[in-house]
Amino acid sequence: MASLTTRPRDAQTIPVSLDVNGKIYELDIEPHELLLDVVRDRLGLTGAKRSCDMEVCGACTLLVDGRPVSSCTLPAFEARGKRVETIEGLADKGRLHPLQESFIEHGGFQCGFCTPGMILAAKSLLEENPDPSEADIKHYMHGNICRCTGYKKIIESIRAAAAKMRSARSRS
Amino acid sequence: MRFEREIDINSPKEKVWRFLWDVDRFIACVPGCKEAGTVEPGKSYTATMVEKVGPFRVEFPMKIDVLESRDLSYIKAQATGSDSKIGSRMKVELDVSLAGDGDRTKLSLGASVDILGKLATLGHSMIKRKADQVMDQFAGNLKQKLEAHA
């Protein structure tokens, strides 16, 4: 992986304060290091996966300032001064996020490989649109690919989570 | 991908046949082909294929094997190469037929090109277009060089 290869002494590095799931990591990052590799190899957060490596499948989806990005093709220095969220940061002190609960309840995953990316993408969808129609969900999630489920359960999980989150908001 | 060309050359068959086996002159007709070498005359050769499309550049060291040849009428050859930097392989099956008498020769070229690996997925249309161009230039160069040697 890029970040584990030999770094010449005179390599250009950029000092970056990386905020990942609310925790600050002070790192010296070379321009060519990709966010996926920094998060997986340097920070040990392996929820995001390298799958297609060409921005098409969504298995590497991370949220940067709440917005979904392909971390396989985003240099890590681009996350300086921004908030990075990975799947590991979703649960709040052991309490699962409504999306995580929903995916479990409604069978929104089988092998689980695409799931971290799916859930993060769905999270940003629901932040933008708390009451998405099925067409809205399909359009937003179009770039997250799943080989196992056939998508029906994923859509159900997202709708159920959306409903749960809406009623939680109206109660508070 | 299959490409076919037919060229009429104002040059007798014998001259054309000799030219085809003159590796350096033959390779010089293929745009992007350089550094021709003979491993075993009449049987196996080497060359490097360099192609550029916009900002993209690929370099394939090729191994060329003559599979079949019939004096003054037919050659079948296979060229294979791989660019490990980009994880792609190229295979070309080339067949050349000569027909004609006197001072005119009809040269029929056929090339079956297979590109494998990431290059093929990412740039299939571009490869096709480029290969077409290369074939056109190759045929044109052959004709020009052969007729100049009259």
Place this chain on the structure above:
Amino acid sequence: MLRRFRLEEPETIPEASELLGRHGETARIYAGGTELLLVMKEGLAHYERLVNIKKIPNLDRVKRDDGVISIGALVTHRRLSVDDVLNKQLPAFVAMEKNVANIRVREVGTIGGNLCFAEPHADPGTLLLALGAKLVAAKAAGSREIPVEKFFVDAYETALEDDELLAEIRVPVMPSHSAAAYLKFGYLERPSVGVALFLSLDGGAVREARVAVGCAGPTPRRIEAAEEILRGKSVDEASRRMDEAGRLAAGASDAIGDLHGSKEYKEHIVGVLLKRAFAQAVEQCR
């Protein structure tokens, strides 16, 4: 694997232009990187220096500038897809941007980067052709306007000079009783065929028509022959001649058979999309 490169972060256009001029082919402009980093990861191209232009101010505005909509080169597809000014002035452009690639590419990729990379299988260039856009290229010495017809030279090649960067896209405001439509077709990751139509009506007749086909050939192109058939005709007559217009557009699209489909199939799709685009645009013109 992405090889090591040096990052430059100029804060002005002259600085960026000067870096390009100094380092020539070994340097390239970098914004979203959604196309560029892919080919660098594949090893198909390498640049020793990437010139990050995201610190240069005023390249990310969308505004109405009299009779022109000005779009900064650094505006992401995502921002374009939700922009209020664009939604009011160029709804067809917003609709196209909403469907570029996927949500992640839209989030990071910029309109300028998309146009400058000049990937044949892309959407924006085709519609900008039909909209008669002008692209502003800037360098240290100044800037110039390039009509979009002259911008795409070949696949992955634009008319930008070595030390120029694309700063702005200028699209004329749509006149009243006019509409644009962009339809695309594909089942791979990138679109296989894209057709854009600009239609302006006067009474019940076609005052102006601009037809563009993209993705089929190495660059998007205007199809003047199809436009001539439509221009000056009543909407009804133009509708009746759509098959012919479709055939002309298909033939002139320079389609090539490949993984995206055979030449004949793509040409057929061009005809179908043009017909649908016409119906859609007519509906919106009224």
